[in-house]
Amino acid sequence: MTTYQHPRTTWQAYTATLPYARDLYMQWQATMFDPDYEQALNDYILAMDQGTSDSRRQELLQQSRKNLAALKNSGDEHITTDLALIRVLSALGQTDQAAYIADLLLKNLAQNDNIPLDRPFLPPSGDFDHRPVQDTLAGWLRSALENAREPSQSISDTQEQQPPSVPAEPETPSQPKPQTQKIGRNAKCPCGSGKKYKKCCEALDTQALTQDQSHHPEPQSPVASDFTAPQASPQEPTATWSINIKGGIKVVAPADISNMNTYVLLEQEDWYEPEIEFVRALIQTGMTAMDCDTGYGVYALSIAAKMQGHGKVIALNPDPLFFESLQENRLQEIITTEPDHTALDFIRLGSSDQDMQQLCQGSPLVMxxxxxxxxxxxxxxxxxxxxxIPGLNALAPYQESNSALQGNLFACSKERAQILRQNNLLAASPNTTRSSSPDINGLMDNIQNDHHERPAYHPDKLELFEEDDKDLIKAYKTVVYDQQEELDLKASEAFNNLIRGYVKQARTIFNKILEKTVQNHEAQKLWLQAFNELASLRNKRPKKQKNDNIPALEQSGYKILNPAGMGWSGSGALTAYFKEFPNITFVDAGEISHIEGTISLMNLRSFQGSHGEFFKFLVLFFGFTLFGYSSSKSFKQRYGLERSKVKSRHMLDFISYAEGALHFMRLMKHIHDGNKIKYKVFKQAANLLINKICESYADEHTEYVLMDNSLHISTIHNIEYIDNMQVLCTYRDPRSNYVARVKEDWKFGPRIYKNGPVAYAESYRHFREYTGNIIENLKNNRDNVWTVQFEDFVSSEDYRQDLARKLKLDPARQDRHTHFKPWESIKNIDNYKRYENQEEILQIQQKLPQYLWEQQSNTT
Incomplete structure (x- = not known):
């Protein structure tokens, strides 16, 4: 057996873009399997790379074959080993042996297609690498096996043949098959149903293939696929989530975090590829774009939204759920699924076959x-x-190298390149990315600070630096990967196992994570208790009760001050000002996603669904929001873990937050009535959690806890269930707001659509009217929502002090100008007067006269 060295890329990078792997990729990441199998797979993939020499290719193929043969001799009967062996033998020219194995697998599939594909694999025929699964994965695999056995005739059902030998290393002795534990017929079924084994899964197991999975123990890394008996309720395959991503887009995806796409969208609140941000910057109103591999529609929907109603998106090969997203985003008029002969500006290719010459008419940019x-x-x-180049969000000329190809590239004509260069979307050469060699800490800090506004980096992309910087990149990989890789993988594995009912394994893994991430032993115990409370809810059905006996918990006396903005409205100026008061403790908004994040209290409040669906949501809430370790190993995105570490560094009281998580999970026993959420219990749980967050950051001087934009104006209605929060809704003159967004907001961008001022004015008016009505209704019930005019706030000391006194703050105690510098903020009031296109400003003035600052009164 070979010595295993963990590969950074190979099967992970290769299979990430393959259509058949989409719904399996995340599952593979959470699966523990023999490292020699992984090495064999990686050796084969590297061998088949175009940059590998012939002699090196033969060496890698022979080593891969030896590893696979040794696995077979040691009792490994997993189908993926046979699939890999077919590919390796075919590449070595041993087609008869490959065809024989393919034929055996076909015969097994004909008898029973309930075969797990719970570890990474390649189809037996290379022709199927980029061929999408049309119906079922089982049918797709049969077709691939039939393709792989074509070099020889199939084995007759009536004639015995001796299988060709698969040479193995002679030094490797045969190992006996591992013994499996027998399950008593009257014992509880390991699937977690609570029934006796004989009345549950025994019938399924007796029909299974006579391999290692002929028993039904609790596996170490259970993975659902088309080949495994379903462990979810019959309703789950049709359950969906509408996931918010950047740009205000809602993507409908399966309600299943074992689905790779769903997991990434939830964890990143966007797609993982850095190209998505470049495409958003590229698209302008009036363009025509084609997405040849639409799927759930992240690219197609994002492109259409950027067109602002003027343009066309041709979405090919969509998933059925894409049409639900289309309706939710109201983009039916701009997106079509029927191709035509319109000249294209942008094309995103996928795995489907296209006529490149025809597509490239009209000089498009092709991804x-x-x-x-x-x-x-x-x-x-x-x-x-x-x-x-992700750091620049711009393209640079591609330079061929011997390294394995991965990710995406772009192609275009010189005419299109000139347009890209004029729009600052094309750099002259890879050298434009290089400055003086930064130290490793500086490089890491820059990347980590950037993740709030840009998609997470692919560290392999950093190879655009010149050769003498390779040691620096290697050092970065070592620091980031080696310290976090295990935690990333284990966190994902623990929560996936918990959802599937493998509680004991999930608890063991979670406990190990606690030992490495939570230093305080008392806090460790509290987190483990919270996890146990969560696990206990898996099979506990809610009982109909008129009055839940809910223990009352003491609430903290802290008040929350939350400046809320609408996008470049100036709420940051308020945050800077209030940070200057000694009795106010500031909490970074990027670390408090509990109220309105993707998996948040806001989602919990509106939840409707079965108990099983509710439990899934709670696992996500616990993992993504409460505990915070949710980074995605598969795409080397580590920032969820980094956010959790930052959170821990700023918290003064780890125990208080852990107590909050525990009591919150205990209240979850009472919150769900079998279909929807009980508002009274929800409100108590929400206030408990928010108060515990305040306690964890506060010190002996704290009276107010300052949370910048933890609640935005657009979601101000959520204030109804928060008892101790004061929200300051900050509005800004539409003219200066427009210019600020054009100049500073990379999402709004300097390449604004041609009809920008008119469309902006309509959007601004709708927002002000919508939120204004909500705020007025809230004011009728409670005086905890105030409006602040940005221009008045930054230009008038009296205005600021009156606001402070209204909050019962003493202006005399303010440490003035340590954070808020009014002489700088004042420059932003009349930025529109210096704007180069005054016609646009005039259009806004004509459309929105009632919101211009001159007509606002200096009242709060």
Whole structure:
């Protein structure tokens, strides 16, 4: 057996873009499997890379074959080992042996297709790598096996044949098959149903293949797939979540975090590829774009939203859920699924076959999965190849190397390149990304600070630096990966196992994570108790009760001050001002997503669904929001873990927050009535959690806890269930707000759509009217929502002091100008007077006269 060295990329990078792996990829990441199998898979993938020499290719293939043969000799009967062996033998020219194995697998599938694919695999035929699954994965695999056995005739059902030998290392002795534990028929079924084994899964197990899975123990890393018996309720396959991502887009995806797409969208609140931000910057009103691999529609929907009602998106190969997203985002008029002969400005290629010459008419920019074949195709069409530099959000000329291709590349004509260069979307060469060599800490800080506004980096993309910086990149990888890789993987595995009912394993893994991440032993115990409370809810059905006996908990005396904005409205100036008071403790808004984040109290309040769906949501809330370890190992995105570490560093009282998590989970026993959430219990739980967050950050001087934009104006209605929060809704003159967004907001951007001022004015008016009505209704019930005019606040000391006194703050105790510098903020009041296009400002003035600052009164 070979010595295992963990590969950074190979099967992870290769399979991430393959259509058949989409719904399995995340599951593979959480699965523990033999490292020699992984090494064999990686050796094969590297061997088949175009940059590998012939001699090296043969060496890698032989090593892969030896590892796979040794696994077979040691009792490994997993189908993925056979699938890999077929690919390796075919590459070595041993087609008869490969065909024989393929035929055996086909015969097994004909008898029973309930075969787990719970670890990474390649289809037996390379022709199927980029071929999407049309119906079922089982049917797709049968077709691939039939393709793989074509070199020889199939084995007759009536004639015995001796299988060709698979040479193995002679030094490796055969190992006996591992013994499996027998389950008593009267014992509880390990699937977690609570029934006796004989009345539950025994019938399924007796029909299974006579392999290691012929018993039904609790596996270490259970993974659902088309080949495993369903462990979810019959309703779950149709359950969906509407997930908010950047740009105000809602993407409908399966309500299942074992689905790779769902998990990434929840964890990142966007798609993982850095190219998504570049595409958003690229698209302008009036363009025509084509997405050849639409799927759930992240790209297609984001592109359509950027067009602001003027343009066209042709969405090919959509998932059925895409049409639900289409309706939710009201983009039916701009998106079509029928191709036509319109000249295209942008094309996103996928795995489907397209006529490149026809598509490239009209000089579009083409984004495509990196492959030597497509690079050659585009070069034959006289197109230049480019690669994205994430840090610049711009393209640079692609330089060929011997490293394995991965990710996406771009192709376009020189005419299109000139347009990109004029719009600052194309750099002259890879060297433009390099400054003086930064130290490793500076590089890490820059990347970590950038994650709030840009998609997480792919560290492999950093190879755009010149050769003498390779040691620096290697050091970065070592620091980031080696310290966090295990925790990332284990956190994902623990919460996935808990959802599937493998409580004991999930608890063991979670306890190990606690030992490495929570230093305080008392806090460790509290977190483990909270986890146990969560686990106890899995099979506990809610009881109909008129009056729940809920223990009353003492609430903290802290008040929450929350400046709320609408996007470049100036709420940051209020935050800076109030940070200057000694009895106010500031909490970074980027670390408090409990109220209105993707998995948040806001979602819990509106939850409707079965108990099983409710439990899934609670696991997500516990993992993503309460505990905070939710980073996605598969795409090397580590920032969820970093956010949790930052949170821990700023918290003064770890125990208080852990207590809050525990009591919150205890209240969850009373909150769900089998279909919806009980508001009274929800309000108590929400206030408990928010108060515990305040306690964890406060010190002996704290009276107010300052949370910047933990609640935005757009979601101000959530104030109804928060007892001790004062919200300051900050509005700004639409003219200066417009200019600030054009100049500073990278999402709004300098490449604003042609009809920008008119569309902006309509959006601004709608927002002010909508939120104004909500605020007025709230004011009728409680005096905890005030409006602040940005221009009055920054220009008038009297206005600021009156506001402070109204909050019962003493202006005399203010440490003035340590954070808030009014002489700088005042410059932003009349920025529109210096704007280069005064016609746009005039349009806004004509459309929104009632919101111009001159007509606002200096009242709060």
């Amino acid at each position: 495509f999965p990196a492959s030597n074949e497509l690079i050659k195709t585009f070069k034959d069409l006289n197109l230049d190849i480019y690669k994205l």
